[in-house]
Amino acid sequence: MKKIILLGILLSISVFSFKVIMVTDIGGLGDGSFMDGTWSGIVKACEELGIEYEVIQSKEQGDYVSNLSKAAEQADVVFAVGYLMSDAFYKVAQQYPETYFVGIDFDNGTELSNVMTFTFKEQEGSFLTGYLAAGMTRTGKVAIIGGIPIPPVKRYEIGFRAGVKAFNQIHNTNVEVKVVYANSFTDPKKGKELAQALISEKVDIIQQACGGTALGIIEAVKEEDQKLVKSDNLKDLIDYFYENGGYFMLGGDVEQEPQAPGYILASAIKRVDVASYLAVKMAYNGEWAPGNTELGIKENGEGISNMIFTKGIVPDSLICEIEYLIILIKKEEFIIPSSEEELNGMKIKIKF
Known part of the structure; x- marks a missing residue:
């Protein structure tokens, strides 16, 4: 009986586990502005929801595809942060249709059901x-x-x-x-x-x-x-x-x-922190809304x-x-x- 209960607990953890990974462009964390701001929004949302989060930092542009692919294999939500990641982002997102992808600071017009992007004025x-x-x-x-x-x-x-x-x-x-x-x-x-x-x-x-x-x-x-x-x-x-x-x-x-x-x-x-915070919450709460959202002063995003x-x-x-x-x-x-x-x-x- 104890074995059955334990198995049920393990299955429950497996079913409901949720993970978010942010992949940086070559700017990386520690810039005191764009990257750190996006990361702070992710951390805030994940800690409020009690879910796992991680960051993968890219050292050069050649890392983008491999880092995004690695993240997609491990996480439910993958963030790509920075305009320079746009091409790699859409390429990898099409290869992992069951994973949510969030792009911060770019939108090339490609419509995918698993992709949400945020741009700013x-x-x-x-x-x-x-x-x-x-x-x-x-x-x-x-x-x-x-x-x-x-x-x-x-x-x-x-x-x-x-x-x-x-x-x-x-x-x-x-x-x-x-x-x-x-x-x-x-x-x-x-x-x-x-x-x-x-x-x-x-x-x-x-x-x-x-x-x-x-x-x-x-x-x-x-x-x-x-x-x-x-x-x-x-x-x-x-x-x-x-x-x-x-x-x-x-x-x-x-x-x-x-x-x-x-x-x-x-x-x-x-407000890149607002964008990343909202995206995590929407994915986790089943409120996913593919497409691009542009934020300016009117939307309190600038x-x-x-x-x-x-x-x-x-x-x-x-x-x-x-x-x-x-x-x-x-x-x-x-x-x-x-x-x-x-x-x-x-x-x-x-x-x-």
């Missing part, structure tokens, strides 16, 4: 940080450092430039935007070199759209601010910045401010951080302008450009 979040940067610069020069110029990153760039352009049109200013690419999401040394070069050209606010490469931007900004403030104490930094300005990075994807309090002015939020350390140095009038723009975007009364052509034709008639 990156231009909306970076529009807000671009507008903030234009309103906060003391030198009249801001910049964005991209990783690899893939479509999501290009939308980041377009949105940031649109935010600066909107501020210029509304306030009749002439803030300049510089755009550079590191051609890597994993090269902090390159990020630091590019940031230092921009700072030498009088750029005082830099938006990151380069994943782990941005860790070098933080280093460059901190070193430059230390020359001015000569203290790493948050109160000393904020007091100095309030009176004199300073050098700042703008974070990307997640609220990066806690990584370097005071040195990161704000972050363009891209936005700007709360500036938990630096809000005090931002004029109230500038914060109010940003909040008003968010309202217009949510009402679809103002559409943020997502292409060069749309950016060139953008005209703002708002007056504050």
Whole structure:
């Protein structure tokens, strides 16, 4: 009798076991933004549901197919994170029709019953940080450092430039935007070199759209601010910045401010954590919905951080302008450009 009960328990565990595996692109965990944000959503959902989770990190693009295949053989839900994984993702998903596949940051239009993807209106979040940067610069020069110029990153760039352009049109200013690419999401040394070069050209606010490469931007900004403030104490930094300005990075994807309090002015939020959290819950609860979901400000998938350390140095009038723009975007009364052509034709008639 005991053997029968034990067998029943084992069968129950086998039937109801559920596992999620996330496969990273070459960026890997530890970037403090895109990859870490997606992983945090998966971990949160899995721990709430009491299910198993694991991550497989890709070292090179040639690993994508084998890593996704390995994951599909072990898990109920496989996440592929990063635009560079798109081709491998759809190839493997067709080979394992009984496994759920979730793609974060890409959608090639292929419709498969076991595939769910999430894309984002990156231009909306970076529009807000671009507008903030234009309103906060003391030198009249801001910049964005991209990783690899893939479509999501290009939308980041377009949105940031649109935010600066909107501020210029509304306030009749002439803030300049510089755009550079590191051609890597994993090269902090390159990020630091590019940031230092921009700072030498009088750029005082830099938006990151380069994943782990941005860790070098933080280093460059901190070193430059230390020359001015000569203290790493948050109160000393904020007091100095309030009176004199300073050098700042703008974070990307997640609220990066806690990584370097005071040195990161704000972050363009891209809720990859929400997307991954929802996907796990939907798969586990039998609410699977194949197809692509695009998230923007209206869907609370894009936005700007709360500036938990630096809000005090931002004029109230500038914060109010940003909040008003968010309202217009949510009402679809103002559409943020997502292409060069749309950016060139953008005209703002708002007056504050």
